[in-house]
Amino acid sequence: MGLLEKKVVLVTGASMGIGAATALACAAAGATVVTCARNADKGQAVIERLKAAGGQGRFVQADISVDADLDRMFALILSEYGRLDGAVNNAAMEVPLTSTPEVKMADFDALMATNLRGTFYCMREELKIMREQRSGSVVNVTSVAGVDGIDGSVLYVASKHAIVGMTKSAAMDMGKFGVRVNNLAPGATRTEMMEEHLAQFPNAMDILLKKIPLGRVAQTDETAQSILWLLSDMASYVTGQTILVDGGMMAGRMYV
Numbered sequence: 001m002g003l004l005e006k007k008v009v010l011v012t013g014a015s016m017g018i019g020a021a022t023a024l025a026c027a028a029a030g031a032t033v034v035t036c037a038r039n040a041d042k043g044q045a046v047i048e049r050l051k052a053a054g055g056q057g058r059f060v061q062a063d064i065s066v067d068a069d070l071d072r073m074f075a076l077i078l079s080e081y082g083r084l085d086g087a088v089n090n091a092a093m094e095v096p097l098t099s100t101p102e103v104k105m106a107d108f109d110a111l112m113a114t115n116l117r118g119t120f121y122c123m124r125e126e127l128k129i130m131r132e133q134r135s136g137s138v139v140n141v142t143s144v145a146g147v148d149g150i151d152g153s154v155l156y157v158a159s160k161h162a163i164v165g166m167t168k169s170a171a172m173d174m175g176k177f178g179v180r181v182n183n184l185a186p187g188a189t190r191t192e193m194m195e196e197h198l199a200q201f202p203n204a205m206d207i208l209l210k211k212i213p214l215g216r217v218a219q220t221d222e223t224a225q226s227i228l229w230l231l232s233d234m235a236s237y238v239t240g241q242t243i244l245v246d247g248g249m250m251a252g253r254m255y256v
Helices: 017-028 040-052 067-080 105-133 154-177 192-200 204-209 220-231
Strands: 008-012 032-037 056-061 086-089 136-141 179-186 242-245
Touching: 008 017, 008 105, 017 032, 017 040, 017 056, 017 086, 017 220, 032 040, 032 067, 040 056, 056 067, 067 105, 086 105, 086 220, 105 136, 105 154, 105 179, 136 154, 136 220, 154 179, 179 220, 220 242
Parallel strands: 008 032, 008 086, 032 056, 086 136, 136 179, 179 242
Antiparallel strands: none
């Protein structure tokens, strides 16, 4: 049996990158996977790949910054499946790198609406379902930006730090119901978003690799496997934690 056999798992932001890899990994582990993303074509394409590999799941077009979209999605999950055993809150956005004094408040509002408010709204609805079941595991996908600063990225860093904090509090609230809540904090991972950033700075990869003891960036399926572990009963005594999957980047950078 797979690690997630007969479980229902939600993955947000599953049209590409870590979200897509996680959806595929969960399905391969036996879960029925519900995915959501804003881009319907890319989101549906991932589900078709998942089904072609023998998995079960469905795609829901939803923007996590829109309450009505999320209300519709969670109503669908309950009506079709009647439960939710795992949830991966992965959907997020970034804005261009900007020095703190030049940050536009419109960018602040847009980023926080998705990264922080949207993630919280999803987590709140997931935990309502799991509390009634008295079981379940939520994984919030944060970043090394949730445990350290990054120059030019004050908004993204702020949103990820906030998620780390609210995950800890939610874990304390939900432990008595048998529900676990954790953060998975990826480091440099080969995603479309990362490629866009690297394209802006010709020497960025060389600089980045010097900060990573393993000497390479992660592939999305490596990150997905760590998420899979947190969702599964293999991590049954792990809650309120931030698990760094960063190739050692944050282990110590005094001389970098």
